Amino acid sequence: MTAGRGDPDLLDRIVGGSLGWLTAMRDFFRLPPDTTTDADPNLTLKPLGELAELTQLIASSHPCAEFRDAAGRLFAFAWRETRAGALFAELIRGEPYATYPVEIYGVFAQAGLRHPAVEELVLTTTGLRGWRVAREDHTRTLGVLNAERRIGLAQHADFDTAFARTGLGLLPEPWALDRKAAYGLTHDVFHLTDWGRNRRRLAPEAAGYLRLWLPSWLENWQEEQLWDLVGELLAVAACLPAAPYDAAAWQRLAAAQAADGSVPETGAAPRPTDPAEAFLACYHSTLVTAFAGTLARIASDEAEPYAGPLVAGQTAVAGPTPYESEAAL
Amino acid sequence: MAEQTQGAVPLSAVIADAATGVALALQGGGDPYALSRILRQGDPLAPAAVRVLGADALAPYALEHRAVPVGADDEAVVRQTLAAFPPGADASDVSAWSYRGLVEATHAYLPSHARPWPRPPETGAEWTAADPWPRLAHRVSQLAALALPGLAADLEEQLTSRTDDLARGFVRAVRRRDWLQAAGVGRWLARLPDVPPTLGLDAGLAFVRQMGGGDPRVALHVVAAQRFFGRGW
Numbered sequence: 001m002t003a004g005r006g007d008p009d010l011l012d013r014i015v016g017g018s019l020g021w022l023t024a025m026r027d028f029f030r031l032p033p034d035t036t037t038d039a040d041p042n043l044t045l046k047p048l049g050e051l052a053e054l055t056q057l058i059a060s061s062h063p064c065a066e067f068r069d070a071a072g073r074l075f076a077f078a079w080r081e082t083r084a085g086a087l088f089a090e091l092i093r094g095e096p097y098a099t100y101p102v103e104i105y106g107v108f109a110q111a112g113l114r115h116p117a118v119e120e121l122v123l124t125t126t127g128l129r130g131w132r133v134a135r136e137d138h139t140r141t142l143g144v145l146n147a148e149r150r151i152g153l154a155q156h157a158d159f160d161t162a163f164a165r166t167g168l169g170l171l172p173e174p175w176a177l178d179r180k181a182a183y184g185l186t187h188d189v190f191h192l193t194d195w196g197r198n199r200r201r202l203a204p205e206a207a208g209y210l211r212l213w214l215p216s217w218l219e220n221w222q223e224e225q226l227w228d229l230v231g232e233l234l235a236v237a238a239c240l241p242a243a244p245y246d247a248a249a250w251q252r253l254a255a256a257q258a259a260d261g262s263v264p265e266t267g268a269a270p271r272p273t274d275p276a277e278a279f280l281a282c283y284h285s286t287l288v289t290a291f292a293g294t295l296a297r298i299a300s301d302e303a304e305p306y307a308g309p310l311v312a313g314q315t316a317v318a319g320p321t322p323y324e325s326e327a328a329l
Numbered sequence: 330m331a332e333q334t335q336g337a338v339p340l341s342a343v344i345a346d347a348a349t350g351v352a353l354a355l356q357g358g359g360d361p362y363a364l365s366r367i368l369r370q371g372d373p374l375a376p377a378a379v380r381v382l383g384a385d386a387l388a389p390y391a392l393e394h395r396a397v398p399v400g401a402d403d404e405a406v407v408r409q410t411l412a413a414f415p416p417g418a419d420a421s422d423v424s425a426w427s428y429r430g431l432v433e434a435t436h437a438y439l440p441s442h443a444r445p446w447p448r449p450p451e452t453g454a455e456w457t458a459a460d461p462w463p464r465l466a467h468r469v470s471q472l473a474a475l476a477l478p479g480l481a482a483d484l485e486e487q488l489t490s491r492t493d494d495l496a497r498g499f500v501r502a503v504r505r506r507d508w509l510q511a512a513g514v515g516r517w518l519a520r521l522p523d524v525p526p527t528l529g530l531d532a533g534l535a536f537v538r539q540m541g542g543g544d545p546r547v548a549l550h551v552v553a554a555q556r557f558f559g560r561g562w
Contacts, residue, residue: 173529175503175511176536209527212493216500219463223505 006245006300011293012064014254018290019058019070021261021282022051026074028279031081036090041100045091047283049104052078054291056111057195062294063301071290079108085115092121097130099144106147122153132156138165139184142191150194163192168206174213179229182217186232189239196295199239207240218249225267227256228285235292243299250296253289263289343368343378348545351382352552354389362389365402376410383474384430388553390438391477399439407435411447423471425452426484430475437479457487465491466498470513473550476520478557485520492521496528503533508541512550519560534561 029051035044051074058071082088085108091101105118135141141162148155163169167181168188193199214237221229230253237244257263262282264271272278350367353359364386368375379386416425428450435446456468475481495514502511515534518524538551555561
């Protein structure tokens with residue numbers, strides 16, 4: 001992996017393709033009428049929450065206006081699907097102790113999209129002693145803490161203490177990492193850095209650890225053609241100071257992207273012919289690819305701040321750049 | 330390599346037996362070491378097995394056994410090996426280096442009064458700088474037998490600047506459950522300075538032995554790392 005500008009043209013092709021497919025498949029993200037009752041949240045709210053999380057970042061931070069616009073439209077669509085937040089009030093009344101409605105609401109709240117009933121509800125539910133009971137794992141705790149921070153709620157636990165117990169916080173032997181642990185580790189980085197918005201929160205020790213071992217993991221999971229995890233690892237690489245750029249990994253991910261812009265979760269299984277099944281097999285990895293490509297593109301611009309390429313027909317519109325300059329470290 | 334005749338022991342079994350004998354000797358078990366004793370007398374595959382084990386065939390002599398006179402049988406089988414399997418003009422770097430390792434080991438561990446040992450062949454080392462890390466780690470693992478005290482000092486020096494890359498290769502090999510490669514790279518890392526502490530090399534070598542120690546060559550590399558360089562357990 002090398003630092004530097006990477007390949008902005010390739011990154012733009014990848015992100016453009018991903019956003020194009022996500023836009024074309026937008027209706028598959030629609031919530032069914034039984035969302036708050038019988039529907040499986042893993043097939044309804046989880047995809048919509050992920051769409052919101054990742055398109056919000058792209059909409060607010062990608063250097064190219066056309067990608068910001070496309071992502072912004074998807075983000076607005078996701079908010080409409082929640083009926084401008086009213087859905088979260090229903091979800092919380094139905095499951096007052098569940099964390100996922102609060103976590104997904106946090107995505108919108110951070111962008112300034114709030115709902116008064118939800119604001120009142122979460123003050124009560126997240127203030128309970130029961131809210132502080134340990135979650136399934138420490139990575140999840142970071143996610144809840146990040147949501148609390150986004151909404152402006154009191155933190156139910158100390159962030160640094162929770163982080164120290166996560167997979168990344170413990171700096172595990174890099175060879176003793178299975179797929180689940182690898183996903184945990186990427187999410188430790190995402191929650192810690194607020195999905196790449198605040199990369200300075202990554203301490204030098206953790207950053208050095210990731211810089212050292214990411215090449216091995218990328219190689220391993222490329223061999224297994226697990227493009228979803230490859231995308232997440234590339235996003236993590238883009239969160240590091242002077243983001244290392246793994247040209248070979250990006251090229252292989254680009255090669256895994258289908259002509260329609262979708263990226264399959266795994267290259268080891270045949271692509272389903274049924275559109276709904278194809279959506280489930282591709283939506284997450286395609287979102288992750290767009291997200292990783294955006295972070296890498298931002299890092300690429302930072303590596304050479306005076307030669308930012310302009311998209312045809314676009315004047316020097318600087319997108320909002322909530323990112324800390326690496327030079328300030 | 331030699332054709333396998335009906336009823337004969339396959340070469341892999343001869344290598345495995347010899348590797349087990351070397352590992353046992355390095356651990357201090359059994360009788361004083363003699364290479365000829367861990368090979369079947371008159372076995373036509375013996376030189377091939379010695380060629381595959383390379384310098385490791387003589388590794389136990391690097392310990393305290395210098396005082397024990399090396400038997401004529403040992404010298405004979407080594408000379409036979411060196412004569413039978415020299416690297417050709419188009420030999421791979423690994424083949425040339427492993428041959429050189431065996432020659433260097435004879436110089437270092439088998440003082441010969443009768444007849445001098447052949448000179449070590451020239452070996453190229455451009456690959457130590459040029460190889461991408463996965464290929465480098467794979468090649469180095471194939472040269473695990475050269476990770477012995479005093480052998481291939483120039484290779485050791487060159488690899489010192491690629492410690493991080495070799496450590497990455499160790500991670501990749503363990504994750505692929507390629508225990509032989511992991512043990513070979515891990516053995517070289519045991520010899521090199523400044524291995525990244527977060528690698529957990531000692532636990533890693535122990536893990537590789539637990540998971541892949543059924544292969545005597547895996548066990549041999551882990552034992553050698555421990556015996557000569559004090560890494561792993």
